[in-house]
Amino acid sequence: MKNILIALPFFFSSILTAQSTASIAGKLIDKEFNNEPLAFGNVLIKGTTIGTTSDMDGLYVFNNLNEGRYTLIYSYVGYETKELEVALEAGKVVSIDVDMVASAASLDEVLITATTRKISETALLMDQKNAVEIKQSIGIEELSRKGVGDVATAVTKTTGVSKQEGSNTIYVRGLGDRYNSTSINGLPVTSNDPEKKNIGLDLFSTDIVEYIAIDKVYSPHIPGDFAGGNVDITSVNYRGKGMFEFSIGSSIGTNAMTKFSDYKLQDGLNKSGFSSYGVPNNPLSGYHFENSLAPVKEKPLGSNFGLKAGKSFEIGKKGKLNLFATASFDNDFEAREGINQSVSAQGAKLKSFQQERFSYNTNTTGMFNANYQINSKHKLAYNFLMVNSSNQNRDTYQGFIRDIAEEDNGLIQRSTYIQNTLLVHQLLGTHKLSDKFDFDWATSYNKVEGDMPDRSQNTLKYSDNANGYVFAQNTITDNHRYYQNLIEDELAANLSVSYKLNEDVDGNSKGKVTLGYNGRFKKRDFEAIQFNFRISGSQLNTPIDPDNLDLFLNQTNFDNGLFSIESFAGLTPQTYDGDQNIHAGYASLEYQFSEKLSAMAGLRFEKVEQTVSWRTQLDASGKSNTFDRNEFLPSVILKYELNDQQNLRLGASKTYTLPQFKERALFIYEDVTEVKVGNPDLYPSQNYNLDLKWEVFPKSSELFSVTAFGKYILDPINEITLASSTNDISFINTGDAGYVYGAEIELRKDIFKFDEAHSNQLSAGLNATYMQTTQDLDSEKVRQETNYNTNLTHDTSGFTGASDFLLNADLSYITKFSGAANLMATLAYSYTSDRLYALGVETKGNLVDKGVGTLDFILKTKINKHIGLDFSIKNLLNPAVERVQENASEDITVLSYKRGAFFKLGLHYKF
Numbered sequence: 001m002k003n004i005l006i007a008l009p010f011f012f013s014s015i016l017t018a019q020s021t022a023s024i025a026g027k028l029i030d031k032e033f034n035n036e037p038l039a040f041g042n043v044l045i046k047g048t049t050i051g052t053t054s055d056m057d058g059l060y061v062f063n064n065l066n067e068g069r070y071t072l073i074y075s076y077v078g079y080e081t082k083e084l085e086v087a088l089e090a091g092k093v094v095s096i097d098v099d100m101v102a103s104a105a106s107l108d109e110v111l112i113t114a115t116t117r118k119i120s121e122t123a124l125l126m127d128q129k130n131a132v133e134i135k136q137s138i139g140i141e142e143l144s145r146k147g148v149g150d151v152a153t154a155v156t157k158t159t160g161v162s163k164q165e166g167s168n169t170i171y172v173r174g175l176g177d178r179y180n181s182t183s184i185n186g187l188p189v190t191s192n193d194p195e196k197k198n199i200g201l202d203l204f205s206t207d208i209v210e211y212i213a214i215d216k217v218y219s220p221h222i223p224g225d226f227a228g229g230n231v232d233i234t235s236v237n238y239r240g241k242g243m244f245e246f247s248i249g250s251s252i253g254t255n256a257m258t259k260f261s262d263y264k265l266q267d268g269l270n271k272s273g274f275s276s277y278g279v280p281n282n283p284l285s286g287y288h289f290e291n292s293l294a295p296v297k298e299k300p301l302g303s304n305f306g307l308k309a310g311k312s313f314e315i316g317k318k319g320k321l322n323l324f325a326t327a328s329f330d331n332d333f334e335a336r337e338g339i340n341q342s343v344s345a346q347g348a349k350l351k352s353f354q355q356e357r358f359s360y361n362t363n364t365t366g367m368f369n370a371n372y373q374i375n376s377k378h379k380l381a382y383n384f385l386m387v388n389s390s391n392q393n394r395d396t397y398q399g400f401i402r403d404i405a406e407e408d409n410g411l412i413q414r415s416t417y418i419q420n421t422l423l424v425h426q427l428l429g430t431h432k433l434s435d436k437f438d439f440d441w442a443t444s445y446n447k448v449e450g451d452m453p454d455r456s457q458n459t460l461k462y463s464d465n466a467n468g469y470v471f472a473q474n475t476i477t478d479n480h481r482y483y484q485n486l487i488e489d490e491l492a493a494n495l496s497v498s499y500k501l502n503e504d505v506d507g508n509s510k511g512k513v514t515l516g517y518n519g520r521f522k523k524r525d526f527e528a529i530q531f532n533f534r535i536s537g538s539q540l541n542t543p544i545d546p547d548n549l550d551l552f553l554n555q556t557n558f559d560n561g562l563f564s565i566e567s568f569a570g571l572t573p574q575t576y577d578g579d580q581n582i583h584a585g586y587a588s589l590e591y592q593f594s595e596k597l598s599a600m601a602g603l604r605f606e607k608v609e610q611t612v613s614w615r616t617q618l619d620a621s622g623k624s625n626t627f628d629r630n631e632f633l634p635s636v637i638l639k640y641e642l643n644d645q646q647n648l649r650l651g652a653s654k655t656y657t658l659p660q661f662k663e664r665a666l667f668i669y670e671d672v673t674e675v676k677v678g679n680p681d682l683y684p685s686q687n688y689n690l691d692l693k694w695e696v697f698p699k700s701s702e703l704f705s706v707t708a709f710g711k712y713i714l715d716p717i718n719e720i721t722l723a724s725s726t727n728d729i730s731f732i733n734t735g736d737a738g739y740v741y742g743a744e745i746e747l748r749k750d751i752f753k754f755d756e757a758h759s760n761q762l763s764a765g766l767n768a769t770y771m772q773t774t775q776d777l778d779s780e781k782v783r784q785e786t787n788y789n790t791n792l793t794h795d796t797s798g799f800t801g802a803s804d805f806l807l808n809a810d811l812s813y814i815t816k817f818s819g820a821a822n823l824m825a826t827l828a829y830s831y832t833s834d835r836l837y838a839l840g841v842e843t844k845g846n847l848v849d850k851g852v853g854t855l856d857f858i859l860k861t862k863i864n865k866h867i868g869l870d871f872s873i874k875n876l877l878n879p880a881v882e883r884v885q886e887n888a889s890e891d892i893t894v895l896s897y898k899r900g901a902f903f904k905l906g907l908h909y910k911f
Contacts, residue, residue, distance in 0.1 A: 022088035024062040026096040028054045028074065036376075038076060038100050040123035040700065046071040046083065053122060053700035074098050122701045124211060125748070129697050132590055132600045132639050133219050134649050139211035151212060152201035155231055158214050159707075159744045159767035162806050162832045169801070170201060171835070172216060172228030173709065173740065173771060176801030178717060179228035179657055179687075185235055185383060187426055187444040188223065188520055190490045197660045199422065199448070201231065203387045207306060207326045208367045210234045216709075217637065217691045218653035220586040220602030221496070221516060224633045226655040227687040227711060235383055237371045238310035238324035245308040247328075249870070249906030254878070255335040255899065256300035263333065264295035265360055265394050266415035268454065271331070273362030273390035275419055278453045279483050283531050284565050287558040289481060291454055293549040295394060295415075298360070304330030304906070318375040327366045334359040338897030340397065342674070343885055345793075345843040347892055353397035353412070355897070364388040377432035385424040392417045404472045405461035411469060411546060414457045420450045435500070442494040450486035457482070458549055468543035471552075476532040476566060477670070484528035493519045501591070511591035511598075517584065524578040524661050529571070534564045568617045576614035576678075578661035583607045596641040604633040608684075610658065614665045618677070625664060625680045631656050649693040657685040659717060663731040675728045676719075681786045682731050686714040701763075703748040709771075711740040716775050718800045720782075720839040721847070722790055729838055733785060734792065735776035738799060742771025760815045769806040773799040777839070793840040803851070805833040820865035826858045837883060845886035847894065852879050870906040875899055 030038040037058025044051040045062065054060045067090045075081040079100045086094055124137040136158055148154045152170060155161050160173045169177050182189050182198045191199050215222055215230040222230050256263060268277060268291030280288040306328030313321045334357075341352035366386040373379045394415045401410035428442040459478035460469040472478060496516035500509040533553065539562050544552055557563060568574065588602035608631060613624035635653035642648055659682040662669075668677045688711065695705035716738040722728040746767040752760075777792045810828040817823070831853040838847040855876040862868045883895035 021064045022067060022090055023065060023093045024070075024072070024086060024088070024096060025093055026060055026098060028058045028060065028076075029097060029099050030058075031099045031101045038079075040126050041074065041076040041079075041100065042122075044073040044075070046073050053126070055126075072096070074100065076100055125697065125703055126700060128703075129647065129695070132598045133215075133637060134217040134651050134691060134693055135213060135215060137211050137213045140206065140209055143206045143209070148206055150202045150206060151204040151209065151231075151233060154206060154209070154212055155201060155214055156830060157808055157810075157828075159746045159808075160216060160769040160771075160806060161214065161229070162803060162830075169196070170198070170231070171801050171803070172214070173711075173742065173769065175228035175711075175740065175799065178660065179226075181223055181226060181230045183230065183232045184385070184424060184444075185381075185426055185428060185442065186221075186232060186494060187442055188446075188490065188492050189422075189424065190446045190448050190488050190522060197658075198231075200389070200420075203363060203365075203389050203420070203422070204233060205306075205326075205328055205363070205365045207308060207328055208233075208235055208365065208385065210236045217651035218633075218635050218655055218689055219600060219637065220588045220604040220633070220635055221514075221518075223518065223520070223582070224584070224604055224606045224631050224655050225658045227657055227685075227689065227713065235367065235369055235385070236310075236324050236326075237369065237381070238322050239312050239320075240310070242311040243309060243910065245306075245908060245910045247304075247306045247308075247906060247908045249304045249330075249904060251302035251304070251332055251902060251904040252300065253332070253334050253900045253902045255337075256333045259335050259358070260300060261297075263298050263300045263335065264358055265298050266392055266417055266456075267292040267294060267296050269296070269360065269392055269417065270390075271362075272329075273331070273364055273388055273419065275390070275417070275451075275453060278451070278485075279529060284567065284571065287553065287555045287565070289454070291456075293456060293458070293553060294547060298333070300333030300335070300358075300360075302330070302332035302904075304328065306330075315372075318373075320373045322369070322371040322373075324369045325367065327364075329362070329364045331360065331362045332902075334361070334899065334902075336897040336899055338880075339893055339895060340897075341399075341894050343887075343892050343894060345840075345845070345887055347887055347889060349400045350402050351397075352400040352408075353410075354399055356396045356398075357897075358394045360390075360392045362388075362390045379430045381426075381428040383424070383426040383428075385422070387422045388419070390417065390419045401459070401461070401472070404459065404474050404478070409462040410472065411460040411462070412457065413460075413546060413549075414455070416452065416455045418450065418452050420448065423447045437500075438498045440494070440496045440498075444490075444492045446488075446490045446492075448486070448488050450484075452482070452484040455482040455484075456480070458546075460544060460546060463541065463543075466541055466543045469546050470541055470544055471535045471539065473535050473540060476534045477530070479533040479535065480530050482528065482530040484526070486524065486526045488522065488524040490520065490522045492521070493517070511589065514586075514588045514590070516586050516588075518582075518586075519584070520580075520582045522578070522580040525575075526577070526662075526665075526667075527573040527575045528667075529567060529573040532566050534566055536562050536564075539563065569620060572615075574614075574616040574667065576612060576616065576661065576665035576667050578610070578612050578665070580608075580610045580661075582609075598639045598641075600635075600637045602635050604631075604635070606631040606633065608658065610661075610664075612661055612664045612680070614667060614678075616665070616667045618666045618668055623666070623680075627683060629656075629684065645698060646694070646696050649691070649695070651689070651691040651693075653689045655687045655689060657687060657713075657717065659684065659731065663717075668728075677722075677728050677730050679730050679732060679786055679788070682717065683715065683733060685716050685733070688712040699750065701748070701750055703746060705744075705746045707744040709740075709742060709744070713738045713740070713775070716799065718775075718839055719837075720790070720792065721841050721844055722788060730788065732782055732788070734782060734839065735778045736781065738773065738775025740771060740773045740799065740802070742769060744769045762811070762813050764809070764811050766809045767807075771802070771804060773802040775799060790841045793843055793845065797839055797846060798836050800836045800838060803833045803835040805831070805851075807831040821862050823861045824859070826856075828856045828858070830854050840885070843888065845888065845891070848884055848886055850882040850884060852881060853877060854879070866910050868908040868910075870904070870908070872902075872904045874902040874904070876901055 028038040028041040030036050041054040043060045069087050072084050124139050162171045213232045277290045308326045310324040337356040340355040342350045368384045371381045397412040400408050426444045431439045459472045461472040463470045498512045498514040501511045584606040586604040590600045592598045608629045611626040615622035638650040640648045664682050665678040691709045693707040715733045718734045748765045751762040779792045808830050812826040814824045833851040835849045840846045857873045859871045884891040885894050
């Protein structure tokens with residue numbers, strides 16, 4: 001009641017100015033969380049459009065009400081709605097405190113019963129408004145409304161974030177994988193892909209998410225390897241009565257439907273996404289490979305199912321144990337066909353294909369959370385997460401292969417299966433040592449294993465003389481089977497202690513000082529081996545059935561000498577190993593200088609050690625490369641409250657960008673039309689960041705904001721096409737400096753609320769980003785700092801992965817029926833303009849991904865408190881995905897296909 005008493009003078013002053021009116025004031029109390037204040041709860045006067053939202057202290061107030069009887073409606077997502085009657089007399093203030101308890105049902109089956117405050121869009125907006133830091137978050141309520149099923153899609157719904165079509169790479173303000181970072185509950189997560197710094201966010205189902213925070217402005221508690229943004233996934237902390245939910249669903253793509261009776265995949269695939277095969281015994285002395293090269297036909301109908309359960313237990317008078325578990329599996333099929341080629345600077349074809357791809361993807365997710373609140377001052381949490389994903393692509397390339405099939409009579413068949421398994425263990429503690437001292441700690445162990453067992457590739461050409469296809473062989477690598485394995489272990493620890501500064505005259509703290517430590521220790525082991533088939537010269541004119549290569553590649557023909565099996569170094573695999581140790585200490589001061597001006601200033605120190613060693617086909621002797629750097633990273637954030645609804649914010653910082661293990665290992669990875677090779681001479685970039693933001697909160701559920709941002713990057717890293725006949729791509733510090741600058745705008749608006757209970761409402765959201773990137777390109781710098789003697793085509797360019805314009809827009813309609821029934825429909829549109837894929841050299845033009853827009857429709861309905869149905873159509877517009885090479889004479893399309901539309905239907909049942 002202390003806060004209410006403080007507020008009473010304000011109420012009484014209003015009463016004195018209008019003796020004929022009355023007021024209602026009170027506090028919402030969270031009974032599910034140790035009677036703490038419940039912020040962002042909704043309070044409505046029934047039969048009117050008058051409503052308000054509780055503030056950070058749970059307080060709400062209605063002033064200037066006429067004398068009479070009123071009914072107040074108290075509501076919050078996941079909590080029981082309450083109605084209370086009150087009689088008002090002129091000149092008096094009525095005080096009503098309300099206990100809010102967990103509900104047995106929620107807005108949508110995707111929303112978890114009795115979830116925490118941060119799932120609601122209103123709560124996250126208010127948190128954004130009141131924080132000193134410049135932050136942006138998206139919660140499970142918004143994700144459900146927009147029909148988002150994975151974290152990668154979720155973050156693209158926020159301002160300035162896009163996703164590369166056909167991959168899981170996220171771009172924040174035009175900056176790609178190397179410039180971003182990922183964490184779960186504030187602890188880092190290792191990558192599942194040897195080519196990537198960040199784990200694929202599409203692996204994470206939104207079933208495990210409470211909310212996702214995207215930090216685009218640096219603050220000292222964030223790791224210093226930062227320029228674009230940090231994505232932090234906060235896992236579910238279930239609170240409430242016992243809950244058990246079961247869901248099933250099915251999906252299909254329009255492209256897959258057209259190939260329904262002729263959908264071909266690789267042999268040996270386990271439908272579950274868990275496989276155990278690998279390098280066979282004695283692979284050089286006989287044909288002992290486990291899987292057939294003949295394709296297997298499948299029916300491309302996707303499916304999914306999931307289980308969720310949670311329950312809270314009271315322990316003693318003050319303790320509470322919250323348990324939550326989820327397990328889910330889904331698979332999907334995707335087909336596509338189109339152009340895939342590489343060309344010279346003059347437009348001459350190097351490889352030119354009509355590509356057809358059949359894909360099968362699986363995702364298995366399991367999570368268990370135990371959150372133990374010992375009392376209001378001490379909390380412990382354990383999180384376990386397992387994600388297993390698999391991806392299989394069976395690609396057929398028909399067309400031109402220089403020096404092999406120059407009459408458009410070539411055929412390459414490539415089957416690639418990848419399985420990635422991530423295990424995460426986290427232990428976290430929060431302790432309120434006194435009224436002024438808080439101590440937080442967290443530790444994690446992550447293990448990821450990425451396996452590519454038995455990738456096969458065969459090259460053929462059509463021969464008129466043989467009246468059919470025959471093996472083509474320019475080098476022995478044209479026909480091969482390939483195996484690779486990645487294991488990465490990572491330990492991390494976070495420690496922080498904060499001290500609240502002296503209180504002001506109203507009893508509020510003026511700020512706090514925080515000291516912290518972060519440690520991150522990563523080790524990667526990677527190995528790969530390729531078995532090449534040397535076809536006997538006499539057999540190069542023998543007709544071959546492309547769909548039954550086993551008729552030739554078998555043990556009998558091996559014994560008869562019709563082909564032999566070779567590798568680069570016998571049975572010794574190519575390897576690279578990486579070790580990275582980062583020790584970081586930081587200090588920050590958050591201080592409120594006046595009622596309107598607040599600031600956070602900090603300094604972070606990081607000691608970074610990275611060692612990469614390798615033994616590969618490019619360097620069989622084996623070498624290593626180490627750098628050891630000390631990084632001092634200052635930052636400051638200023639917040640000025642123009643009024644109760646408007647903030648003006650400024651952020652400035654220095655950060656850095658690390659090269660990744662594979663980028664520095666002298667290892668070569670070959671795709672059909674593209675080859676990537678590491679660069680041991682690569683080194684970190686330095687980044688200087690500046691943000692200025694104006695934000696307006698017209699209502700608790702509405703937002704309008706404009707942000708201007710700029711980045712100055714020293715020694716930027718880019719992917720460039722090397723001067724080579726094979727169109728190799730590598731990673732280079734291409735110049736001395738580069739710039740990124742632009743503006744963002746975000747709008748959230750309630751268009752209509754048709755009745756006082758908000759049971760029918762129409763809302764819209766829009767965010768857009770316009771940016772420009774430019775960097776100096778210096779061929780002499782590249783030649784001096786690397787072993788690559790190359791000439792960049794241009795002196796300046798944009799950053800690879802950067803788009804000039806990004807747009808997200810959505811329109812949602814929600815209606816509630818009697819009981820627990822409701823319906824929610826959303827139309828969501830996203831657009832990404834042209835983006836630079838790779839820089840050109842030796843007069844070759846840059847590779848540019850053309851702009852693309854997507855439109856999704858999502859329909860969700862609850863029939864009653866137990867049963868819910870979901871229906872969605874993704875990629876309704878089905879635009880062409882295109883990549884062009886911008887040669888001097890003309891732009892040449894080197895990649896083009898359509899993904900098709902995807903239909904999905906799901907059923908949820910809650911016991």
